[in-house]
Amino acid sequence: MGTKERQQRERDRLSDAILTAARELFVAEGYRNVSMRKIADRIEYSPAAIYSYFPSKDDIFFALAEEGFQKMAMHISAAVQPAAEPLDRLRRGLWGFYEFSKAHPEYFDLMFVDRSVPSLSQDFQRFEFFQAITARAEADIQACIDRGLFSKKLNPAAALHVLWVGVLGAATIRLAQRLAPGEDPDTLAHDVLESLLAGFTTDIQTTFVASECAFHASDDAASRVAQNNA
Amino acid sequence: MGTKERQQRERDRLSDAILTAARELFVAEGYRNVSMRKIADRIEYSPAAIYSYFPSKDDIFFALAEEGFQKMAMHISAAVQPAAEPLDRLRRGLWGFYEFSKAHPEYFDLMFVDRSVPSLSQDFQRFEFFQAITARAEADIQACIDRGLFSKKLNPAAALHVLWVGVLGAATIRLAQRLAPGEDPDTLAHDVLESLLAGFTTDIQTTFVASECAFHASDDAASRVAQNNA
DNA sequence: GTTTGACGGTGAACAGTGTTTAGACAATGA
DNA sequence: TCATTGTCTAAACACTGTTCACCGTCAAAC
Numbered sequence: 001m002g003t004k005e006r007q008q009r010e011r012d013r014l015s016d017a018i019l020t021a022a023r024e025l026f027v028a029e030g031y032r033n034v035s036m037r038k039i040a041d042r043i044e045y046s047p048a049a050i051y052s053y054f055p056s057k058d059d060i061f062f063a064l065a066e067e068g069f070q071k072m073a074m075h076i077s078a079a080v081q082p083a084a085e086p087l088d089r090l091r092r093g094l095w096g097f098y099e100f101s102k103a104h105p106e107y108f109d110l111m112f113v114d115r116s117v118p119s120l121s122q123d124f125q126r127f128e129f130f131q132a133i134t135a136r137a138e139a140d141i142q143a144c145i146d147r148g149l150f151s152k153k154l155n156p157a158a159a160l161h162v163l164w165v166g167v168l169g170a171a172t173i174r175l176a177q178r179l180a181p182g183e184d185p186d187t188l189a190h191d192v193l194e195s196l197l198a199g200f201t202t203d204i205q206t207t208f209v210a211s212e213c214a215f216h217a218s219d220d221a222a223s224r225v226a227q228n229n230a
Numbered sequence: 231m232g233t234k235e236r237q238q239r240e241r242d243r244l245s246d247a248i249l250t251a252a253r254e255l256f257v258a259e260g261y262r263n264v265s266m267r268k269i270a271d272r273i274e275y276s277p278a279a280i281y282s283y284f285p286s287k288d289d290i291f292f293a294l295a296e297e298g299f300q301k302m303a304m305h306i307s308a309a310v311q312p313a314a315e316p317l318d319r320l321r322r323g324l325w326g327f328y329e330f331s332k333a334h335p336e337y338f339d340l341m342f343v344d345r346s347v348p349s350l351s352q353d354f355q356r357f358e359f360f361q362a363i364t365a366r367a368e369a370d371i372q373a374c375i376d377r378g379l380f381s382k383k384l385n386p387a388a389a390l391h392v393l394w395v396g397v398l399g400a401a402t403i404r405l406a407q408r409l410a411p412g413e414d415p416d417t418l419a420h421d422v423l424e425s426l427l428a429g430f431t432t433d434i435q436t437t438f439v440a441s442e443c444a445f446h447a448s449d450d451a452a453s454r455v456a457q458n459n460a
Numbered sequence: 461g462t463t464t465g466a467c468g469g470t471g472a473a474c475a476g477t478g479t480t481t482a483g484a485c486a487a488t489g490a
Numbered sequence: 491t492c493a494t495t496g497t498c499t500a501a502a503c504a505c506t507g508t509t510c511a512c513c514g515t516c517a518a519a520c
Contacts, residue, residue, distance in 0.1 A: 166396045176344065
């Protein structure tokens, strides 16, 4: 009767144990120091046993990345929560993104920076996290446009990407420790965010729409755009 | 007589051969796929021989990173060259930075993103490249301020970091392939750059100076700054 | 001319990595 | 009771960075 169910339960239990062991090693030592043998030691099974639960090491990290996205969604939601004004919400959300990179550097690296887990790059858009958080943020940007805080020429989706990527750059440079000893990464992240938001108030960037963007095509195009904006 | 010199010449020759082999493997297969044994195979020596020329694998990558900085300095200088106007020079220089990340992704990753070569993080400011390129770029920013193109409240050094980090974020996200299939990374990089430059024209960011920045201290501080700028 | 010492290079090993495979063993269904 | 199924393991494969005892060569000293 319930034998199939019990077996499945047992499978789930061990699958969870593998993920838990991997997660603990992962946050403690970084994912570069997580090995199948260390995971096996923790769960008191042989390394080969893991392979009947996860096809490869990459798949374990893929599952961990999925956890990371949920963690981040909660982190950002909590940061946005207390604010009602759209610009305030936007600021808080992006700062929450930066803070997440500080609170969970290993997750952040795995989710956004690392190139050694191929499945993550390939299936990145699969994470439904982006549909949820992104939609709200874009609505906030639209609200800022409607209230006259941002340029009417702004494309909310493109603008969100710009903000996201800008803060991500600051977070990455902090994690990679590519700043001089005196420089404060928090200030840098803050300045990037504020500069971008300030830029959104202006009408200057006429090439903001993708189809009009030929800046990178050639030297001639580059100087043409430069002249336009000078 | 010249025996010492000949021995030294021979040492230099082999040291160069090691770096050449490493570089070829590095650009062809990525530095994660460079192994001491593969390098040894190429130079037709045993793996152990390498260790009397480089203390560790990290030191080989450190030397390659140094090459990368020289490469990048040349790339950016060539991009800036044809322009006379400071804003144009700035734009070209930063776009050159982005293009470098496309032309030499492995170098870029090693130089700015990677965390697995500890010596690079530790001695990052040692690369004299930054003194050379940075000084010129800061002068261009100062010129933009003087000509009224940028806010007078702008700190050139901080502003350059902001531009640098913003473009770096776009480059990183492109390399990590964390964009949806439809999205164009070049457009994104361009938008980031233009938004930041546009932001520099405004006086809005009153917290641009480090000492006044308390945005990230607490929720109260965050909302206070938000109100200031709303 | 012989001996000594240093140096350059190697083979083998150590301790680790992800992954595969043949086999053992227990639990299940007929 | 017997055959089957599924789970787990020991051992191996092909790698990784690094170390170390050894070995021959060659320059210098006696």
